[in-house]
Amino acid sequence: MTDLLKIVSSFRWQDAVDIIINSYILFRVYVLFQGTNAFRVLVGITSLWLLQEVAASLGLILTSWAVRGITTAAAIIIIVVFRNEIRTALQARNLKAFLWGTPHKEQISPLSSITDSIYQMGKKRIGALLVFPGKEDLAEVIHGGIPWDGKVSQEMLLSIFWPKNPVHDGAIIIQGSRVIEVGVLLPLSQRSDLPTFYGTRHRAAAGLAERTDALVVAVSEERGRVTVAKDHWIKPVPQPEDLAQILKKHFNLSDGLPEKEQKRERVKQILAGVMSLLIMTGIWFGFTRSYDTITALNVPIEYVNRPPNFDILDASTDEVRVQLYGSSALIKSLRAGQVHIRVDLKKATEGTNMFPITQDNIVLPPGVFLNKVSPPTVEVALDIPVSKELPIQIDWVGKLPENLALVQTSTVPEKIKVIGGSKILEKVHTIYTTPVRLDDLTRPGTLTTSLVLTPPSLKLATGTADRVTVNYTIVEKSALEKK
Amino acid sequence: MCKQSGAVLALLVLTLSAMVFLAEPRADENGSTVPPSQHTPSDSNSLKLLLSQAVMGEKVENLLPVRPAIAFSVGIGQVYCFTAFDPVPQPTVVFHRWFHRDELSTQTRLRLYPPKWSTYSVIQLRETDKGPWRVEISDQEGHIFSILRFSITD
Numbered sequence: 001m002t003d004l005l006k007i008v009s010s011f012r013w014q015d016a017v018d019i020i021i022n023s024y025i026l027f028r029v030y031v032l033f034q035g036t037n038a039f040r041v042l043v044g045i046t047s048l049w050l051l052q053e054v055a056a057s058l059g060l061i062l063t064s065w066a067v068r069g070i071t072t073a074a075a076i077i078i079i080v081v082f083r084n085e086i087r088t089a090l091q092a093r094n095l096k097a098f099l100w101g102t103p104h105k106e107q108i109s110p111l112s113s114i115t116d117s118i119y120q121m122g123k124k125r126i127g128a129l130l131v132f133p134g135k136e137d138l139a140e141v142i143h144g145g146i147p148w149d150g151k152v153s154q155e156m157l158l159s160i161f162w163p164k165n166p167v168h169d170g171a172i173i174i175q176g177s178r179v180i181e182v183g184v185l186l187p188l189s190q191r192s193d194l195p196t197f198y199g200t201r202h203r204a205a206a207g208l209a210e211r212t213d214a215l216v217v218a219v220s221e222e223r224g225r226v227t228v229a230k231d232h233w234i235k236p237v238p239q240p241e242d243l244a245q246i247l248k249k250h251f252n253l254s255d256g257l258p259e260k261e262q263k264r265e266r267v268k269q270i271l272a273g274v275m276s277l278l279i280m281t282g283i284w285f286g287f288t289r290s291y292d293t294i295t296a297l298n299v300p301i302e303y304v305n306r307p308p309n310f311d312i313l314d315a316s317t318d319e320v321r322v323q324l325y326g327s328s329a330l331i332k333s334l335r336a337g338q339v340h341i342r343v344d345l346k347k348a349t350e351g352t353n354m355f356p357i358t359q360d361n362i363v364l365p366p367g368v369f370l371n372k373v374s375p376p377t378v379e380v381a382l383d384i385p386v387s388k389e390l391p392i393q394i395d396w397v398g399k400l401p402e403n404l405a406l407v408q409t410s411t412v413p414e415k416i417k418v419i420g421g422s423k424i425l426e427k428v429h430t431i432y433t434t435p436v437r438l439d440d441l442t443r444p445g446t447l448t449t450s451l452v453l454t455p456p457s458l459k460l461a462t463g464t465a466d467r468v469t470v471n472y473t474i475v476e477k478s479a480l481e482k483k
Numbered sequence: 484m485c486k487q488s489g490a491v492l493a494l495l496v497l498t499l500s501a502m503v504f505l506a507e508p509r510a511d512e513n514g515s516t517v518p519p520s521q522h523t524p525s526d527s528n529s530l531k532l533l534l535s536q537a538v539m540g541e542k543v544e545n546l547l548p549v550r551p552a553i554a555f556s557v558g559i560g561q562v563y564c565f566t567a568f569d570p571v572p573q574p575t576v577v578f579h580r581w582f583h584r585d586e587l588s589t590q591t592r593l594r595l596y597p598p599k600w601s602t603y604s605v606i607q608l609r610e611t612d613k614g615p616w617r618v619e620i621s622d623q624e625g626h627i628f629s630i631l632r633f634s635i636t637d
Contacts, residue, residue, distance in 0.1 A: 395615045396554045396634035406554040429585050430632075432615055438554060438636060480550050 014366075019277070019284050026276040028099070031269070041082065045074045111247050114174070115240045117157040118219055118226055127221030128161040129171035129201050131184065132250055134213030138173070141211050145173065145181035152177050161219075171204065171216070187211060194234070197223075205229040215250040217243070286327065287367060293331040294371060296323045299339045299362075301378060305346040309384055311457075312345075313421045316379035320357055323372040330367045338365045343378060352381045383421030387461055390431045391415050392451065394470055398437040405480055406438065408473035416451065416468075417461035424455060433468060444473045532575060532595070534628035536567040537620055543603050553633040557608045564618045564631060569599035577628070579604040580619040583612060608635060 033039035048071045055064035114130075121128045131138070146167060150156055152174060160182055161168045170183035189206035198206075205216035209229035216229045227236050228246055237243045300319045303312060320341050324331065340363040343355045355361075357373050364370065392411045400406060416431055433449045450467050453460070460466055540548030540563045541555065548565035555562050564579050574597065580590040581604075591604035606612075618631045 391630075391632075393615050393617065393632050394634070396636055397613075399556055399637040400554065405550060405552040407552050409553055427585070429582075430615070430617065432584070477550060480552075 015284070018366075019280050022284070023273075023277040023280040026280060027273050030272045030276065041074070041078050045071060045078060048074065111244050113154050114152060114157070114247070115243045117154045118217060118243065119240050120154070121158060121161055121219045122224040122226050125221055125224050126158070126161050126163065126219065127168070127201060128157075128217075128219035129186070129205060130157075130217040131171050131173045131186070131208060132215040132217070132247065133173065133175060134215070134250065136212045136214070138208070138212055138214060141187055141208060142171075142173075143185045144170065145184035148172070148179045148182045150179050152179055171208075186216070198227075198234075202227055202229075202234065206234045209234065215247070287329050291325050291327065291369070293328040294323060294325045295331050295334065296321055297334070297336050297339055299336060299341050301357075302340060302342045303345050303380070304342050305344050307345065307348065307382070310345075310348065310350065310382040311385050311421050312380060313383040313423060313457075314381040316377075317375060320378070321374045322362060322370060323374075324364065324368050325371050326368040330365070334365065334368060339363065339368075343380070345380065345382070348380065348382050350382055350384060352379055354379050381423070383423045385419055386422045386425060387417055387419045388425045388428070389415045389417050390428065392468055393430045393432050394449070395432045395435045395452075396438055397435040398439040400438045400441065400474070403477055404442065404474050405477050406441075406472060407475050407480070410471045412469040412471070417464055418453065418458050419461055420455075420458040424457060428454075428458070433470070436470065441472065441474055444471075446471050530570045530572040532568055532571055532622065534566060534620060535569040535599075536565070536601075537629045537631055538565050539563065539618070539631050539633045540565055543605075546601055548603075554636050555608075555633065556637065557610060557613055557635050559608065561605050561607050562633070562635070563603050563605045564620075565601070565603040566593075566620055566628075567599070567601040568595050571595045571597045571600045573597055576623055577602075578619075578621050578623075580621065581606055582617045582619065584614055584616075588612075588616075613637070 029042075030039075033042065048067055052064050052067035052071055055067060118128065118130065131142075148160075156179065157172075159165060160172055160179070167183035171186050172179050173181040173184055186204035187207040188200065188203045189210055191206060191210075194203065194206060199220075199222075201218045201220070205218040205227065206229045208214055209216050209231060213231070218227045218229065219225075220227070225236050226238070226243060227234060228243065230246075230250065237246065298319045298321050301315070301317070303315075306312065322339060322341070324334070324339070326334075341357060341361055342363065343357075343361060345353075354377050356377050357375070359370055362370055362373070391414060394409055394411065396406065411433075418425070418428075418431065420428070432452055432454070434452055436447065436449050447470050448467050449470060451460075538548050538551040539553060539555070541550040541552070541559050542561070543549065543563050543565055548563065551565075564581070566577070566579070568577070575595050577593050577595055578590055579593065581588045589606060593602045593604065595602065604618075612635045615632070615634050617633075620628045620631070622628070
């Protein structure tokens with residue numbers, strides 16, 4: 001009871017929005033994919049996933065392992081095999097239709113002119129084959145079509161199938177109110193139970209209907225009979241009204257369905273909506289309301305709003321270890337890049353500044369909470385960048401021959417301008433060269449060498465060369481002693 | 484009369500003490516001091532302390548630096564910083580501050596006496612002393628007379 005009160009009291013408006021958005025996404029997936037093969041496979045994969053979770057929770061090692069493998073493979077297979085269905089479902093005419101439209105709102109061409117044309121062709125013994133695609137893409141099943149893109153009219157349909165028309169033998173594809181292709185070749189059905197008097201045209205109608213969700217109407221040239229093929233059925237439709245009803249149902253036009261069926265469809269949709277809401281609420285609670293897992297992450301500190309005249313000279317630490325808790329699903333998927341620690345330097349002053357690391361500095365993904373942070377404070381030393389002219393000194397290494405002495409050196413330039421934090425530069429009095437070996441030097445000469453900037457935060461002033469010329473004088477030690 | 488003889492006596496005592504003081508060579512805490520070569524009577528207040536010679540050497544013998552150079556092998560064991568001041572208007576102290584790579588390693592306080600004075604400081608060399616060095620020669624106020632740069636090598 002206490003837990004329930006705790007959950008209710010901590011429920012935010014964002015949580016409600018979260019659940020509603022995801023429920024609607026799930027509902028839309030159902031609406032867009034329902035009736036397609038892809039949807040059935042999607043349901044299958046979800047069932048497999050649930051089975052795997054149950055198997056894992058029961059400790060069935062082999063089963064959960066095997067089901068996990070199948071689920072992973074199936075997820076890839078569904079994308080590859082049903083790419084056309086997915087494409088069709090996602091290829092909505094506009095954003096509104098994608099987000100809001102229901103299959104009931106699909107509009108179809110003037111059905112009466114189509115049905116009239118079909119029965120007229122029947123009477124005149126003109127053979128015809130008309131394809132009304134459903135949700136699935138037909139591109140991979142049909143062949144040899146000629147793009148047409150003409151508005152449906154009785155005269156046009158009759159002229160396409162007129163026996164002397166070169167394209168009259170193929171099928172036409174009617175999408176919406178337009179004939180988009182003519183002369184299309186359809187796959188033939190391999191069924192053996194079709195009546196013997198069915199010719200190639202009927203076998204083509206049945207073949208396409210079997211393989212896709214399209215509705216195909218065939219008009220017999222010999223008998224003038226109108227036959228409709230859909231899914232695995234093929235039947236003669238003698239009355240134009242019946243054909244109109246079948247077409248309306250195919251296009252989900254509400255007035256095409258009997259009232260009982262319309263009501264059933266509405267109940268189905270409401271049920272789907274409620275189920276989506278329940279499923280998402282369950283998932284949401286599972287994801288966010290169990291605080292059973294704790295993890296620790298090392299998160300780098302980001303310094304923001306650094307005053308432009310200051311440089312960060314030093315910081316007591318570069319990263320902070322944060323201990324976080326939340327549901328195991330969220331904690332498992334947590335990555336270091338999702339957690340940010342920001343220290344605002346807006347009010348920082350020159351010298352050492354101490355900043356506490358609290359909940360206010362830490363950006364966490366929703367549903368993940370802070371338990372502990374270490375260290376709880378960070379010290380940041382800020383400094384003003386200044387330039388300073390420093391003498392150059394040669395860093396001699398190695399050994400001169402015993403009888404020789406290095407008595408004089410000079411560098412060109414003698415001094416060099418460097419830029420760095422004022423506090424740093426207070427302690428730097430000399431810029432040294434890279435080590436210069438004495439071993440090979442036997443007589444006075446000149447060489448060039450580069451500079452070593454220590455600490456590395458120092459920079460040479462603009463336009464300053466990083467190489468110097470060294471002039472050196474070497475004499476015999478005996479000559480020195482004579483002096 | 485009595486007052487006059489008192490003043491003469493005091494002057495005599497002061498002169499004698501000065502002579503004794505100047506005749507005796509003195510050693511400071513860290514370095515060694517060489518005796519003044521000559522005492523030139525002059526108006527000490529109008530002169531300024533001047534560094535006349537500053538050099539690094541392998542040793543100091545007979546009040547002179549031996550084998551002056553700017554790179555010394557660590558094997559020689561010690562290195563000297565020799566300085567000569569002329570004139571020295573009044574007794575004073577100078578410092579030899581030895582820096583190894585910008586880190587103060589040691590400093591030596593050296594006394595100077597009029598009219599001119601030569602003095603030196605020395606450090607013993609260890610393997611860890613290899614690298615670039617500098618010696619700052621400064622007075623009590625921190626005024627730097629000269630900076631000597633040298634290296635301790637293999």
